[in-house]
Amino acid sequence: MTNKRKSIDELRDIGDAIDESILGASNAEVNEELASLGIHPERVAAEMDAIAEEAKRLAGRSRLASAKDAVSAFRSDRPNAIAGDRTALRSRLQGIQSGRQGGDSGLMMAARKGKNMSASDEEGALDDLAQLEALESEDPEVSKE
């Protein structure tokens, strides 16, 4: 076993020392070194601002995408009706809306009133109903409340 440091670590330390020296350099030195790279120092601030604004926009978009994924994941975790059950749920919902199912008379007032529910309203109502059925199956007392 040798105690020799890895060259990659040595090089990283040299690089860090150079970065630190840039952070501590005078404005004149920094401008001179930018110019030596063919970069106009006076234009740098505006360019960096534009890059930062683009980064903010990208971060915002990424956050929005993550939020959408989280909502989808939340919805998929909810007790959801499988395709076959969806038909039965729809039938039950129609029963509630038409007042045929007395057992649900105290429930889903909005659904019963909503004779002309939109498609998304109906899907939401079906989700709620599926959730209720799941609760009922976990605890039969729920349906009596």
Added chain:
Amino acid sequence: MDHASASAIGELSEPETRHLAPEELLEQLDSLSPEDKRRLKLIEMRRLSGTDFQEGLLYQEAVCQVLLGERRCPREASFVAFLAQSMRSIASHRRKELARQVPITKVDGSGNLVDLPIAADQLNPEDALIEQEAADVVTELYKLLEGDEEAQLTIVAIVLGKKGKELRDELAIDQARFDYIMKRIRRAAGKKYPKGWPHD
């Protein structure tokens, strides 16, 4: 909502208070001075080598990761230094990713591709290649400073792992002298490696 739950939501947990909050990061970003931006630009330029980042995109990636909370800025750290360190780290990770896609061969003196000799008890082939190239750069940097003994001694001390006050004490110099030496090293390295070196 009762008082207890309100304060639990409103207050940051102890570890979170050690880092800047998202709104503070934005504030720091928006208040960078033109001089800070120029320094960050120089640092970005010398971190591009060996990556596939175009100019500007390494800084953009660093800012993006910071804003998304993927990199957290310690409260006591300089925000400019933190951004510089984030660029270094992102570039380093990117180089490693790219290195995994590179065949482990090199061109010999006759122009033929040959497998790199890797001893079984050594690093894996990718790491061995990186290590060899890093060693070559360290040697080259030392040679670039031929005739500047003070700068060469500084390189040797850094390579030995000395930093900060310990480094200056080792060299028996003050901060101003050290800054002057580092300026010479920076410029010599910048001429040979304007976009930095391919590994770190």
